[in-house]
Amino acid sequence: MSASDRGVVLLIGISRGIGRGLAAEFLRRGWSVIGTVRSPQDGLEALAEGTAGSLRIEHLDVTKPEQIVVLRERLASVRLDVLFVSAGISDDDVPVATIGDATFNNVMVTNALAPMRIIETFQDLVTDQGTMAAMSSGQGSISRNDRGDFEVYRASKSALNQLMRSYAARHRGETRALLLIAPGWVQTGLGGPGAHLTVEAPHTGDDLAPAVAGWRRRSTACSPQSTSRTRWRRPSRRPPDDNQS
Numbered sequence: 001m002s003a004s005d006r007g008v009v010l011l012i013g014i015s016r017g018i019g020r021g022l023a024a025e026f027l028r029r030g031w032s033v034i035g036t037v038r039s040p041q042d043g044l045e046a047l048a049e050g051t052a053g054s055l056r057i058e059h060l061d062v063t064k065p066e067q068i069v070v071l072r073e074r075l076a077s078v079r080l081d082v083l084f085v086s087a088g089i090s091d092d093d094v095p096v097a098t099i100g101d102a103t104f105n106n107v108m109v110t111n112a113l114a115p116m117r118i119i120e121t122f123q124d125l126v127t128d129q130g131t132m133a134a135m136s137s138g139q140g141s142i143s144r145n146d147r148g149d150f151e152v153y154r155a156s157k158s159a160l161n162q163l164m165r166s167y168a169a170r171h172r173g174e175t176r177a178l179l180l181i182a183p184g185w186v187q188t189g190l191g192g193p194g195a196h197l198t199v200e201a202p203h204t205g206d207d208l209a210p211a212v213a214g215w216r217r218r219s220t221a222c223s224p225q226s227t228s229r230t231r232w233r234r235p236s237r238r239p240p241d242d243n244q245s
């Protein structure tokens with residue numbers, strides 16, 4: 001069985017962090033991974049070494065619409081089982097009224113607009129039984145926001161959630177699964193060193209890829225109600241407040 005027989009995933013943002021961990025896990029499971037980075041990365045090819053999977057690296061800055069179009073053209077002949085947008089950034093963690101316009105716009109475009117542009121642009125490459133996923137965050141929850149930090153980051157993930165619901169409503173009747181993922185608080189450049197989860201640790205890094213890969217729509221109608229999210233399993237000794245990331 002070849003890697004493409006096992007499944008083909010387009011992963012947006014595999015240079016580091018959770019996206020890189022996802023790429024490694026899909027490769028370990030024998031998938032064909034097309035992973036994007038915005039600038040050349042030394043050693044990324046090594047992720048596929050010793051795995052049954054295959055890795056093709058493409059370049060994309062998600063904030064550049066023209067690059068999204070070019071990548072779509074380059075992948076015109078590919079059929080995707082999973083499209084997963086992981087790339088994202090945080091903010092300066094200052095109250096919203098004091099944030100600069102450039103930072104505000106960059107966080108919103110990167111975290112909310114770009115994933116939806118990518119999903120709209122690549123949707124027809126995803127098989128009817130395939131999955132389109134974007135990395136959201138528990139911090140996108142309005143009802144659970146009782147700390148008020150990282151205000152613009154939170155707002156960008158809330159916006160992403162809302163935009164994905166609108167997409168689902170517009171595409172009612174389509175069979176592809178739509179997922180918004182809250183991965184938990186993970187040690188990465190964005191999550192910082194104090195996070196409770198690591199990309200590599202058992203119960204975390206090996207959990208999200210199969211959850212996404214194994215997702216299949218249970219009904220034929222696509223509605224906002226059926227838009228789902230999944231979570232990585234957490235260590236049993238998790239502190240009570242680690243659901244904010």
Ligand SMILES: NC(=O)c1ccc[n+]([C@@H]2O[C@H](COP(=O)([O-])OP(=O)(O)OC[C@H]3O[C@@H](n4cnc5c(N)ncnc54)[C@H](OP(=O)(O)O)[C@@H]3O)[C@@H](O)[C@H]2O)c1
Binds near residue numbers: 015061087137185188
């Ligand atoms: N870590 C957590 O605790 C946590 C919790 C909830 C949700 N998330 C979400 O998980 C996703 C991945 O975050 P992470 O923790 O893995 O962060 P990370 O280690 O900082 O990695 C961020 C990734 O996004 C890429 N990226 C950022 N801006 C980009 C752009 N304009 N174009 C293309 N790629 C871009 C980065 O590429 P470069 O290397 O080129 O910068 C990098 O690959 C994000 O959407 C984040 O909001 C993370």
